[in-house]
Amino acid sequence: MAKKKYKCAHCGETSVLKENDVRICLSCGFQSMPGYIEGSPYMEAMMKTAPMIVKELKFHDKEIDRYWIPSILDVPQKGMVFPDGTLNDWVWAFASYEVIPLFERVNYKVPNTDDEYYEYRLGLDKVEHFKQDDFLGALKKLGVDEEELM
Numbered sequence: 591m592a593k594k595k596y597k598c599a600h601c602g603e604t605s606v607l608k609e610n611d612v613r614i615c616l617s618c619g620f621q622s623m624p625g626y627i628e629g630s631p632y633m634e635a636m637m638k639t640a641p642m643i644v645k646e647l648k649f650h651d652k653e654i655d656r657y658w659i660p661s662i663l664d665v666p667q668k669g670m671v672f673p674d675g676t677l678n679d680w681v682w683a684f685a686s687y688e689v690i691p692l693f694e695r696v697n698y699k700v701p702n703t704d705d706e707y708y709e710y711r712l713g714l715d716k717v718e719h720f721k722q723d724d725f726l727g728a729l730k731k732l733g734v735d736e737e738e739l740m
């Protein structure tokens with residue numbers, strides 16, 4: 591059964607899924623959570639490590655006095671969806687994880703371990719792009735469908 595969708599404060603489409611006050615728009619890919627408040631420790635910690643494009647695109651929603659930011663979804667062994675580009679020229683990107691050949695793993699040591707090596711790397715040379723309003727298209731590449739998203 592299709593889930594109820596709400597109008598997006600960011601892009602205006604009726605594509606927002608909402609659960610426990612977590613909101614995510616399937617069109618523009620922006621999301622908002624209870625901690626996304628100006629000056630909150632959560633927001634500050636997140637912005638410290640966020641990519642520049644996320645910082646630049648964050649959007650303040652006056653109605654709920656909260657920020658919306660573009661989603662970054664990382665599914666281990668599967669792939670990653672993230673905003674790619676600059677403030678005036680960005681798109682959604684999907685990159686899949688690929689298995690690192692055994693003989694190359696020596697180059698992919700896990701930080702702060704003695705003998706652990708990554709088995710997967712993100713195939714950033716084969717990124718697929720989707721329009722700003724086609725977050726759902728990128729999600730589908732990730733194997734996620736909207737029914738299981740929330």
Ligand SMILES: [Zn+2]
Pocket residue numbers: 598599600601602603605615616617618619620
């Ligand atoms: Zn939206």
